[in-house]
Amino acid sequence: MNKTALCAQIAALGFFGVIGSGTTLAADPAKINWSKIPATHVPLFYPGQSSYEWLRSDAHKNAAKEVKRGDSCVSCHDEEDAEKDMGEKLVKAGPLEPMPIAGKEGYKDLKVQAAYDDKNAYLRLQWKTQNDYPGTEHQYLRFDGKEWKVWGFPKLDKIVQDRKMIGLYEDRMSIMIDDGSVPGFAKQGCWLSCHDGQRDMQKQFTKDEVAANPLLTAIKKSDVRKYLPETRTDPLDWKTGKTVDEINKIKAAGGFVDLIQWRAHRSHAIGMADDGYVLEFRLSDAGKDVYSGNADSKTHAPKFMWDEKKVGYKSITVDQLHKGDHFLIREKNAVPFDPNAGWKEGDLIPDYITSREDAKGSAADNNAIASWKDGTWTLVMIRPLGLTNSDDKALKPGGVYNIGFGAHDDNITTRGHHVSFVKTLALGAPKGTKVDINAVKLP
């Protein structure tokens, strides 16, 4: 067993205790017989900068009218190998990819299986990684002899493209879930949330634009991330945010999508997936996230370091990257940072710290177990049924949902992912209802 699998299973022990403590017993996801559960293959492709705005422009040849009308993506893109062909085209330099990543694959096959019991929904996802190692490393704080600076950046960042910094970013599997309340999501899925102006997209925001924007200043944000069109008076312009009151009404009516992200560094370490949603921004659910920054906001020095007594080191160096699990887990292997511990140039401490114990509230709803073997991630996301938080989509037996998938692979974030067209997921499809993924009720 590799260290990643071991770590996930140790972390999972914590949540088995949690899910087994209620009156209704939940399945042990590690023991579900997945060979009995049907698999659906969902094609994922590289979308480049194919934003909501681009899809409605004349550049989207002979399709702008149809997209504006609300037609589904697959009303055109349903031919054999459509996703594969598109991904392999878009990943190369072109109008939708100004900064291609050398050697990046344009397509991924995602194997999806789903099950549920009285307590949880279980989504088993398998996909191959481009690298021959699991992407469990994330950015670090590096001591340069004088101070600690962020080290390791995603491959779309210019500093990495210019070969002045190593490309380093955790693997990620994200799903967006709509219960039918978000206009257009059933037809156009994740593309509702991807806009010009966002990070690494065309016409990327400037700091001055964000600082002058009433909505973003009201919600205390310093950049532009995913949002749904309903939150803007002009959905084609991120700057035209509605008021917070108007957005709260949309949220109260359920007009948001759930966003669950499994992160190979920041949530995998503790057997969880984070819990967020997309409305006027990509937001975390209420409570405390499964991870937090490890840099002191004033000094930028680490707040925690590894507990040498437990793991044998207090920091690592670059030659140790991808050789073992380098998770900093607050309750397991971290101690407060000691600035006088004899730091040397090149010492690395994770820029993020994770904690199952500290994760609280709606942000801490989702569990996950994962392992990486022979180039393939096998992940089981565990989502409790019937959540009543105002920032969650409640899953229930018999329910049918629209779902989109996104995989970040090979040290990258933002647009550098592989995504699916929207699919349907049912928890026991009602008779006569055809869905793409039908979760099987566990005995």
Added chain:
Amino acid sequence: MKPTTPLLLAGLISLALAGSALAAVDDQAAKALGKRNDCFKCHAVDKTKKGPSYQKIAAKFKGKADAEEKIMKNLTTGPKVKLEDGTEEDHKIIDTKDPKELKNLIDWILSR
């Protein structure tokens, strides 16, 4: 040996010709050309998309002497065509300089 009736003979000849015409269509080459030119974004073999299905087109031109000529015109001159939603659009001009490749695509469409 019993003599073959003229009717049966005509039938056999017709079948043989049809068979040779079908056999002459290079399925893979037609699909590749169609894919390269985004034909399948608007047409499918057996269902209506933005444009009519290839089966519908084949049925429309079945037995008509000018079938090839009319489809050739659509594929090479980009005339206004009526879409299934009632609107009009310029038809895509197929990007190939090889007349055999184009003829193969037309034969493929007509044989759906």
